[in-house]
Amino acid sequence: MPLKLKGVLFRHGIQQSEWAAAIIQRGGRNGGQGLSQPTATQILSWGIWPKLTPAHDIKAQTEAFLRGKGVADELIASAWEEDEEDHRGVATPKKEPRTSGAEFEYETDTHLPEVEMLTQQAKKHFSLFRDPFVDDVQGPEDVFLAGEQRYIREAMFQTAKHGGFLAVIGESGAGKSTLRRDLVERIQREQAPITVIQPASLDKTRLTAEHIADAIVGDISQEPVKRTREAKARHIQKLLTGSSRAGNSHVLIIEEAHDLSVQTLKYLKRFWELEDGFRKLLAIILIGQPELKNKLDERQNWEAREVIRRCEIAELMPLDRDLEAYLAMKLKRIGREVGQVFAPDAFDAIRARLTLTRRGTHQAVSMLYPLVVNNLVVKSMNLAAEIGAETISADVVKGV
Numbered sequence: 001m002p003l004k005l006k007g008v009l010f011r012h013g014i015q016q017s018e019w020a021a022a023i024i025q026r027g028g029r030n031g032g033q034g035l036s037q038p039t040a041t042q043i044l045s046w047g048i049w050p051k052l053t054p055a056h057d058i059k060a061q062t063e064a065f066l067r068g069k070g071v072a073d074e075l076i077a078s079a080w081e082e083d084e085e086d087h088r089g090v091a092t093p094k095k096e097p098r099t100s101g102a103e104f105e106y107e108t109d110t111h112l113p114e115v116e117m118l119t120q121q122a123k124k125h126f127s128l129f130r131d132p133f134v135d136d137v138q139g140p141e142d143v144f145l146a147g148e149q150r151y152i153r154e155a156m157f158q159t160a161k162h163g164g165f166l167a168v169i170g171e172s173g174a175g176k177s178t179l180r181r182d183l184v185e186r187i188q189r190e191q192a193p194i195t196v197i198q199p200a201s202l203d204k205t206r207l208t209a210e211h212i213a214d215a216i217v218g219d220i221s222q223e224p225v226k227r228t229r230e231a232k233a234r235h236i237q238k239l240l241t242g243s244s245r246a247g248n249s250h251v252l253i254i255e256e257a258h259d260l261s262v263q264t265l266k267y268l269k270r271f272w273e274l275e276d277g278f279r280k281l282l283a284i285i286l287i288g289q290p291e292l293k294n295k296l297d298e299r300q301n302w303e304a305r306e307v308i309r310r311c312e313i314a315e316l317m318p319l320d321r322d323l324e325a326y327l328a329m330k331l332k333r334i335g336r337e338v339g340q341v342f343a344p345d346a347f348d349a350i351r352a353r354l355t356l357t358r359r360g361t362h363q364a365v366s367m368l369y370p371l372v373v374n375n376l377v378v379k380s381m382n383l384a385a386e387i388g389a390e391t392i393s394a395d396v397v398k399g400v
Contacts, residue, residue, distance in 0.1 A: 005062065005079040006044040010205075012071055016040055022065045026053045036114035041172060047082070048356075112354070112367060113375040113400060116382065125385035126341055132330045133374040140189070143182050144329050144370070146322040149175065152314045156183045156285055159312075160194050160251035163280025165272050167257070167296055168287045170316030173371020176287050179316075180253060183285075194249045195220050197282075204259035209267035212252065216240070216271075216282070220250065240274055240281040251283040258288035258295065262304050265295065269307040286311070318368035323347055326370065327377065341381070342392050349394035350376060376400060 009019055020040035025031055035043075035050075035058075042048040049055040059080060066076050118131040137143060145153060152168060156179060159166040170176045187194045199215040201207045213232045214225050221239050226232045240250060252271065254260070274281040286292065296313060298305040319326050324347055328338040354372055356365040379400045380392045389396050 002045050002083050003043070003047055003079065004081050004083040007083055008066065008071060008075050008079050009044075012066075012069060014069060016044065019062070019065065023053075023058055023061050025050065026057060037172065039112065039114055042112060112372055113379050115375055116379050118378050119382050119385065122378075122381045122385040126336070126381060128334060128336065130334055131378070132334050132336075133378060136330060136333065137178055137181070140182060140185060142333060143178060144175070144322075144326050146319075146325060148317055149179070152316065153179055153182060155312075155314050156180075157186060159285055160187065160196075160283050161192065161249055163249065163283045165268075165284045165311045166286070167292060167311050167313045168285065168316065169290060169293050169313060171367070171369050172289060173374075174316040174318075174369045176316060177255065180255065180285075180287055183253075192249075193247050194251055195243065197250060197252045199252075199254060204254065204256045205261065207254070207260060207264055209264060209270070212264075212267070212271065216250075216252070237274060237281075241276045244276050244279060244281050249283065250281060251285060253285045253287065255287045256289075257286035258290075258292035260286075260295070262295070262301050265301075266304050266307055269310065272307075272310065284311075316369075318366040319370065319373060320351070320366055320368055323350060323368060323373065326373070340391070343394070345394040346380075346392045346397055349397035353397055353400070 008014075009016060017037065017040075020037060021034035023035045023040075025033055025035065031052075039050055043050075043058070049058065062079070063076050066079070067073075118128075118134075123129065123131075143149075143153075155166060156168065158164065160183065168176055168179065184196055186192075187196060197216050197219040199207055199211055201211055210229070210232065213236055216236050217223065217225050217232075217239060220243055223235070223239070226235045243250065268284055268286075271282055272280070272284050293313065293315070294300055295304075296308050296311055298308045301308065324338065327342065327347075331338050331341060350373065351366075351368065353376060354367045356367060357363070376397070377392070380396050383389075383400055384392050384396050387396075
C-alpha cells in the first residue's frame with residue numbers, strides 16, 4: 001500500500017525525482033548521492049526501505065525537505081501513514097491484513113540494486129570495450145523480443161495502422177519506452193503511411209483535451225490552431241478526414257499515461273470515435289506504469305467506463321524464463337558470449353535476488369525487469385572484478 005507521502009508530493013506539485021534527489025544516502029557505493037528512482041518508488045508505493053540508509057534518516061531528511069517547500073506540519077506528520085486512496089483520488093485495492101514491517105520484503109533482506117556505472121576495472125576484467133547496458137538500443141536489431149515483447153510490438157503496430165485503442169502497461173524499466181521508439185522507427189523504416197502524434201507536455205497530469213487537439217493539428221498540418229472548442233473540433237475532423245482519404249493513418253501516443261486525469265481519459269473516447277464512414281481516423285496508444293491499469297479498472301473509475309471498455313490492455317511482464325536469452329543477446333551485441341561472463345548458477349541467483357516475497361503469504365513478486373536486471377548485473381560485474389572472480393557466480397550475485 002502506498003504511503004501518504006506520495007499524495008503530499010503530488011498535491012504540492014513536487015516531482016518524485018526532485019524529492020529523491022534531495023534525500024542523501026549514507027552508505028555503500030552510493031553514499032552521498034540522492035535516492036535512485038527505483039528506490040524512491042519502492043518507498044512511496046510499497047513502504048520498502050533501503051538497507052544502508054536508515055528509514056529514520058530518510059524520514060528526517062524528507063520532513064526537512066517538505067518544510068522547505070511550505071508543506072503544513074499536519075500533512076508532514078501523516079506522510080508515513082499508509083494511504084488507502086492514491087494521490088489522484090483512485091481507491092487503492094484492499095489487501096489482506098499483514099503483520100508488522102513492510103508489506104513486501106526481499107527474500108535476501110536487501111533492496112533492489114541502484115544504478116551504478118560499469119568500472120574500467122570491470123571492463124578490462126571481462127574484456128569489454130563498452131558497457132552492454134548503456135546506449136544499448138541503437139536500432140531494431142538491439143530490441144530484445146521474446147514471445148511477449150514480440151506480441152506487444154506487433155499489437156502496437158497494428159493498432160497504429162488500423163485505428164485501435166491500446167494501453168501498454170509495465171513497471172518502470174520494463175521496456176515500454178523502447179517499444180514506443182521501436183514503433184516510431186518501424187513506421188519510418190517501412191515508410192508506412194502513419195502519422196505519429198505525440199503531445200509534448202512533460203507533465204501529463206496537466207494534459208487536457210485541448211492540448212491533445214492542438215497536438216493533432218500541429219503534427220498533421222501547418223495550419224494555425226483554432227481558438228474555440230467548437231472550431232478546434234471541426235478543424236480536427238476536417239484535417240483527419242482529408243489526410244485519411246489521401247491514404248494516411250494517424251496514431252496518438254501518450255507516454256506516462258498513468259498521470260492522465262480521469263477527465264482527460266474520458267475525452268479520449270471522443271477522439272477515438274472520430275471516423276469517416278467505417279474508417280477510424282485516429283488510433284490511440286497509452287503507455288504507462290501499473291497505476292494506469294488501476295485507472296482503467298471500471299470498478300475504480302465507473303464514470304470512465306465508456307472509454308475503459310474500448311481500450312485493450314497489453315502488459316509487459318518480468319523477464320523470468322527469458323533472463324538467459326536477454327543477457328545472452330545483450331552480450332552478443334558487444335562481441336561476448338554469456339558463458340564468458342556468467343557461471344551457470346548465476347541466473348537462478350539473479351532470479352532469487354530480484355524476487356520479493358509478500359510477508360505472511362509467501363507470495364512471490366518478480367522484479368526481473370530489464371532496467372533492474374541491468375543494474376544488478378553491472379554491480380555484480382564490478383564486484384567480480386574487485387575480488388578477482390573469473391565469472392559472475394551465485395556467490396557474487398549474493399554479495400551485491
